[in-house]
Amino acid sequence: MKKILEQxxxxxxxxxxQSGVLPLFVVPEIRVERPKDEQFGxxxxxxxxxxxxxxxxxxxxxxxxxxxxxxxxxxxxxxxxNPGHINFYFSxxxxxxxxxxxxxKGSGIDYSVEEKREKVMVEYSQPNTxxxxxxxxxxxxxxxxxxxxxxxxxxxxxxxxxxxxxTGTHIAKCLWGLTKFYADVNLDTIENKxxxxxxxxxxxxxxxxxxPAYEDEFKxxxxxFDAGDKILISLWEKTxxxxxxxxxxxxxxxxxxxxxxxxxxxxEESGKKLLPELLKKGxxxxxxxxxxxxxxxxxxxxxxLVRKDxxxxxxxxxxxxxxxxxxxxxxxxxxxxxxxxxxxxxxQLFKILxxxxxxxxMIYCGYEFVALKxxxxxxxxxGNVIPARVLIERVTESVRKQFPESPNPEMVALGAxxxxxxxxxxxxxxxxxxxxxxxxxxxxxxxxxxxxxxxxGILRKAEESGFSVSEESIIVLSEPLxxxxxxxxxxxxxxxxxxxxxAETYEVHKLAHFALKLADKFHSFYNDCKVIDTEHxxxxxxxxxxxxxxxxxxxxxxxxxxxxxxxKM
RNA sequence: GCGCUUGUAGCUCAGUGGAUAGAGCAUCUGGUUGCGGUCCAGAGGGUCGCAGGUUCGAUUCCUGCCAAGCGCACCA
Numbered sequence: 189m190k191k192i193l194e195q196x197x198x199x200x201x202x203x204x205x206q207s208g209v210l211p212l213f214v215v216p217e218i219r220v221e222r223p224k225d226e227q228f229g230x231x232x233x234x235x236x237x238x239x240x241x242x243x244x245x246x247x248x249x250x251x252x253x254x255x256x257x258x259x260x261x262x263x264x265x266x267x268x269x270n271p272g273h274i275n276f277y278f279s280x281x282x283x284x285x286x287x288x289x290x291x292x293k294g295s296g297i298d299y300s301v302e303e304k305r306e307k308v309m310v311e312y313s314q315p316n317t318x319x320x321x322x323x324x325x326x327x328x329x330x331x332x333x334x335x336x337x338x339x340x341x342x343x344x345x346x347x348x349x350x351x352x353x354x355t356g357t358h359i360a361k362c363l364w365g366l367t368k369f370y371a372d373v374n375l376d377t378i379e380n381k382x383x384x385x386x387x388x389x390x391x392x393x394x395x396x397x398x399x400p401a402y403e404d405e406f407k408x409x410x411x412x413f414d415a416g417d418k419i420l421i422s423l424w425e426k427t428x429x430x431x432x433x434x435x436x437x438x439x440x441x442x443x444x445x446x447x448x449x450x451x452x453x454x455x456e457e458s459g460k461k462l463l464p465e466l467l468k469k470g471x472x473x474x475x476x477x478x479x480x481x482x483x484x485x486x487x488x489x490x491x492x493l494v495r496k497d498x499x500x501x502x503x504x505x506x507x508x509x510x511x512x513x514x515x516x517x518x519x520x521x522x523x524x525x526x527x528x529x530x531x532x533x534x535x536q537l538f539k540i541l542x543x544x545x546x547x548x549x550m551i552y553c554g555y556e557f558v559a560l561k562x563x564x565x566x567x568x569x570x571g572n573v574i575p576a577r578v579l580i581e582r583v584t585e586s587v588r589k590q591f592p593e594s595p596n597p598e599m600v601a602l603g604a605x606x607x608x609x610x611x612x613x614x615x616x617x618x619x620x621x622x623x624x625x626x627x628x629x630x631x632x633x634x635x636x637x638x639x640x641x642x643x644x645g646i647l648r649k650a651e652e653s654g655f656s657v658s659e660e661s662i663i664v665l666s667e668p669l670x671x672x673x674x675x676x677x678x679x680x681x682x683x684x685x686x687x688x689x690x691a692e693t694y695e696v697h698k699l700a701h702f703a704l705k706l707a708d709k710f711h712s713f714y715n716d717c718k719v720i721d722t723e724h725x726x727x728x729x730x731x732x733x734x735x736x737x738x739x740x741x742x743x744x745x746x747x748x749x750x751x752x753x754x755x756k757m
Numbered sequence: 758g759c760g761c762u763u764g765u766a767g768c769u770c771a772g773u774g775g776a777u778a779g780a781g782c783a784u785c786u787g788g789u790u791g792c793g794g795u796c797c798a799g800a801g802g803g804u805c806g807c808a809g810g811u812u813c814g815a816u817u818c819c820u821g822c823c824a825a826g827c828g829c830a831c832c833a
Binding site for chain 1: 792797830831833
């Protein structure tokens with residue numbers, strides 16, 4: 189619709205120029221938008237404000253010229269308002285058409301033929317083995333999986349990828365801690381193995397930073413490990429599996445599926461093979477015993493690829509990884525969801541790849557950290573992180589306490605957590621508030637889930653009262669449409685452009701805000717308009733269609749965010 | 758020191774080159790012989806960090822300043 193209006197305006201301008209009503213000028217970008225206030229209609233354009241100066245007429249004068257030309261049957265009216273906005277109001281027939289369309293074709297997403305579909309890879313989660321999977325990692329998973337869902341919904345072919353940090357300094361520290369403090373312990377009998385590793389890691393980090401002698405010991409072990417010491421390698425392989433098992437459990441609980449797995453330990457080998465070429469091309473060089481890439485001339489500092497003791501660092505692993513993504517998987521776009529603190533690093537990485545002659549579309553989506561409200565700041569090195577598992581348990585417990593009759597408290601809890609994190613834009617730091625997140629009122633997951641359950645409840649009740657909701661029938665709705673009906677339909681109609689927008693901007697929090705608004709509008713409609721009324725079957729049928737459309741769109745929105753849409757709760 | 762990000766209602770957060778800056782929580786006032794009130798309607802509450810600049814128009818773009826967070830060679 190937007191595009192059609194924009195095109196129409198362009199045509200009008202060109203006609204007016206040819207007929208001499210308007211002088212010749214370069215036509216500026218024409219933008220038709222949703223007005224921020226609903227009293228200004230469905231669509232609005234400020235084209236007359238933009239043209240006023242060019243044509244040396246007042247904005248109002250220009251607007252009136254357009255008004256005449258733009259009148260058409262889809263619109264109830266085309267209105268001009270100070271200082272020169274042109275607003276489009278739809279007729280009831282158009283609103284009814286929207287409801288019919290959603291009932292017949294689903295959420296209203298139409299894949300226009302000219303839309304470019306791409307093969308895209310989204311890398312996210314990237315947990316480190318031997319460390320706790322904490323609530324910051326949860327945010328990453330929520331953002332990443334939502335981006336995957338949205339891209340798929342908008343027609344792209346998406347590979348979701350995970351990149352496991354199964355080697356590096358943190359592993360060596362954990363292994364050192366194990367051999368130093370737990371050499372006598374039979375590791376196989378330990379109960380929560382992944383949790384244990386996280387604990388050993390933070391103990392080891394603490395000990396090494398407190399005691400210079402330990403530091404030296406650790407350095408020796410790290411060197412042995414890098415050199416392939418058999419005993420260390422076998423300990424690494426064994427403990428790595430513990431972490432991997434834990435990750436799989438979490439992903440399963442969150443309904444997360446990855447299509448591809450990459451491992452740092454494997455990329456490390458590729459990186460080593462690539463190094464001579466980087467040195468030969470003059471991209472990398474020796475400095476202070478280490479191998480670095482000097483990016484000072486691009487104002488990007490210096491990146492160390494190889495430590496002076498020969499240890500391979502993350503940068504050298506990410507270069508072959510990027511190549512592999514594009515060359516092996518044939519993708520056109522690569523997206524990486526990472527902690528915002530790595531943004532300088534990713535700028536460096538992309539620049540290095542560019543210098544290497546690798547010109548591809550690579551994007552990183554940064555997000556800020558998560559803390560628990562009233563908790564101290566977290567760091568897995570300090571060991572004061574809140575593990576994902578603990579948060580899920582705590583929120584589930586809170587749901588149980590507040591709503592003892594809830595049939596599936598964990599589902600509500602997971603919805604509450606996902607929504608609680610996804611409703612914040614990526615740049616904002618989250619202080620997760622357990623109590624607030626599980627409330628049924630306010631901006632919460634349960635509130636939206638409740639709205640969905642209510643739509644389901646109405647449809648169930650309707651079937652019991654002898655209405656056949658799924659049968660195809662013409663939408664009547666009341667004549668004329670009630671304000672609350674229009675407001676609800678208007679909201680429904682925004683879904684497809686929202687999905688498109690999120691697919692381009694990765695601003696996943698907009699889905700959460702849309703879901704809230706839609707739930708709001710539905711509740712408001714529900715309060716005003718009686719749906720099931722055996723006295724007025726035609727109105728009931730029509731409103732049931734509207735409820736069904738709401739259920740479809742709300743369900744899909746929740747689905748994109750990875751939140752369960754319950755039929756009952 | 759340099760760089761990045763943020764600064765909007767008491768609190769938590771949205772939003773925008775234009776039309777009276779929006780939600781939720783909290784506070785106050787109404788609404789149920791209910792299609793699940795776990796809801797709805799309404800009220801109060803703002804110099805959009807400060808100062809300049811660009812513009813017909815800036816909370817939004819630019820510059821400076823202030824404040825907070827983060828990053829800046831051997832962690833990822």
